[in-house]
């Protein structure tokens with residue numbers, strides 16, 4: 001397979017694209033509810049530590065491989081391994097990545113479809129004056145309605161694949177350039193509003209005053225998995241974006257910018273959500289329903305509640321859209337590398353993801369009791385194992401490849417920094433990120 005000639009048009013475009021991949025359900029839906037379930041500040045600290053010690057160096061490794069290979073992820077791995085005189089079987093890591101993004105995109109599209117539904121409902125003012133029990137019942141009724149859920153899932157997937165089919169500069173880059181600044185602005189408006197509510201003080205102390213007694217090995221695994229998930233690291237998806245990175249850009253600087261933006265979005269979203277939840281005396285440890293049940297109730301009792309709530313679901317939708325195009329890109333790029341036209345590749349991948357997503361939809365009704373593995377139905381399986389196990393395993397192998405397999409000179413060139421900085425990064429990867437990921441993974445699995 002030949003080198004790709006596509007490039008992001010500027011440094012800013014690259015940073016926005018990677019931030020678009022990173023900021024998504026992970027920050028706005030998953031981060032608040034798992035922080036809520038795991039006791040608040042202690043989890044937050046762990047997550048930030050994992051982002052800095054693992055997520056960030058591995059993210060650099062992943063983007064660097066793409067940039068050095070300039071091909072689809074699997075092809076880049078095979079090409080670079082061949083160059084280093086190693087086995088081309090590293091190709092399989094790209095295949096594993098493609099399988100991971102496939103599973104993630106399948107449930108991701110379904111949950112993003114919920115945000116379309118909730119956006120419409122909140123614009124229509126359907127939550128106004130409802131009690132928590134009433135909103136809970138209507139959420140359950142929505143989940144039990146496969147037609148409606150399939151409709152939203154289909155719509156979302158068309159939005160995603162339409163952009164991916166349009167190509168890197170006309171599709172991905174344009175969407176990210178437009179949506180990311182808008183998303184940040186929306187979030188600032190919402191967080192600014194949260195500051196004026198009576199729950200703001202409690203939200204701050206809950207988020208920032210740690211209680212380490214709540215930390216178990218499982219919490220560690222979750223915090224680590226979340227660090228990978230939120231940065232979009234470990235599935236070779238950023239490798240695909242790295243292949244389009246311009247020559248004259250510092251990779252570490254871009255990666256740090258993305259990590260800072262990603263953490264700040266999670267914090268701002270957390271502040272916005274928990275302030276409103278506390279202002280209404282609701283429970284922050286509600287679980288996955290936090291965003292879809294607690295939040296509508298919390299907002300609906302506040303002045304202009306429907307407006308704020310609509311903005312929230314709009315924010316969620318924009319964030320998931322830019323992440324989904326990143327999830328789809330490596331699969332489409334691979335097929336394109338095999339000679340398929342981009343439009344066909346996007347249609348084919350879209351159809352396969354649609355089918356798997358359809359099984360996720362049915363997991364809430366018809367096949368909810370069907371146990372696929374470890375007592376989990378399709379949705380539960382797709383939304384836990386790939387984020388919590390596949391991403392760290394993929395991240396581990398990516399880190400290993402960049403730290404031990406790639407020739408030093410090729411890695412340094414692609415990282416685009418001086419010798420000292422390069423050595424620092426490589427030693428961090430070899431002696432901190434890789435062992436730490438292994439220890440947490442093994443302790444969690446035991």
Ligand code: PFF
Pocket residue numbers: 021022023024025026027101104228229230231232233235236237238323326327
């Ligand atoms: N980072 C995205 C989020 O926080 O929602 C999810 C994600 C995107 C995970 C791309 C993995 C990936 F490859």
